[in-house]
Amino acid sequence: MVTEIRVEKVETSKINTVNFEHLPFGKIFTDHMFECDFVNGEWQQPVIKPYGPLQLDPSARVFHYGQAVFEGMKAYKDDNDNILLFRPHENYLRINISSKRLAIPEFPEDYFFEGLKTLLHLEKDWIKKGRGNSLYIRPFAIASEGAISASPAENYKFMIICSPAQSYYEEEVRVLFSEKYSRSADGGVGFAKAAGNYGAQFYPTSLAQKQGFQQIIWTDASTHEYLEEAGTMNIFFRIGDTLITAPSNDRILDGVTRKCVIQLAEDNNMEVEIRRVRVAEIKEAAKNGTLQEIFGSGTAAVINPIAGFGHGGETFELPKLENSYASFFKEKLMDIQYNTGVDDIHGWCYKV
Missing domain, CATH: 3.20.10.10 (D-amino Acid Aminotransferase, subunit A, domain 2)
Known part of the structure; x- marks a missing residue:
């Protein structure tokens, strides 16, 4: 069973400041983000907290040795207000395949899906109905340990951020x-x-x-x-x-x-x-x-x-x-x- 996900909600949503008719792809983000740290050989308690900047040491290995992988997924809303994902298990498997190749610890399946479901229910109003509308989901993992020796890191962050989206390419x-x-x-x-x-x-x-x-x-x-x-x-x-x-x-x-x-x-x-x-x-x-x-x-x-x-x-x-x-x-x-x-x-x- 997944470790309990701690949820810290924003005081005020920024959703009313967003023009959903004109969304630049990947530049507007929802109110919350999922974060889980790998420390002392184990993934720690996940947290969903207000979207915001990270604090990383300038020597974090991701900056120097490129230990970073990501995925791209979408959530949709049907006419009955159901939130739907499209083959999410494929994305889960692939981010761990990517992680393994870059010597990043694989992320537990229950953490991934419980975190994703909790986050999407929290951000459900950001998922708009209508063909072409979606919530783009970006899971990623980075080496967060501060050290500039050329070897795999000992500490990592696994995160999920979300961005409302329309059609990606408009022109030919x-x-x-x-x-x-x-x-x-x-x-x-x-x-x-x-x-x-x-x-x-x-x-x-x-x-x-x-x-x-x-x-x-x-x-x-x-x-x-x-x-x-x-x-x-x-x-x-x-x-x-x-x-x-x-x-x-x-x-x-x-x-x-x-x-x-x-x-x-x-x-x-x-x-x-x-x-x-x-x-x-x-x-x-x-x-x-x-x-x-x-x-x-x-x-x-x-x-x-x-x-x-x-x-x-x-x-x-x-x-x-x-x-x-x-x-x-x-x-x-x-x-x-x-x-x-x-x-x-x-x-x-x-x-x-």
């Missing part, structure tokens, strides 16, 4: 296929949601943005011949009526939404190929007219269509389809996430 997205920079390499931490994976992407992504692209689709570090994933999304390609995506491995994040898309495709008798995808194959398909779609999948964006791509000085625009696979999967996923009367045959919805 164009991507650049990477020719020089790499996201990760064999034997590295690409499969983990390690903070450093994202920090290392910002510079090459900024170069791509100067060329008019919003994101990069990363290629393999060895040859740059194979397409893998984008900065915040797993990637799918549709050639003819076949859906193709790269296999998960130690370079590619095993995305929860990615797994759902593959399952939904199989449920609907769509042809799916999980295999390595050559840059040359996609460019050739774009040239001969068989490339129908590229879209990304992820918690924040759900499904995001790609309008065009660039590589080797060439740019390609994708056709605008009336009945795209991207829109089909997005509708199917959102029907389940918002509990809009569809049969959740796989049990993906989790009622809080």
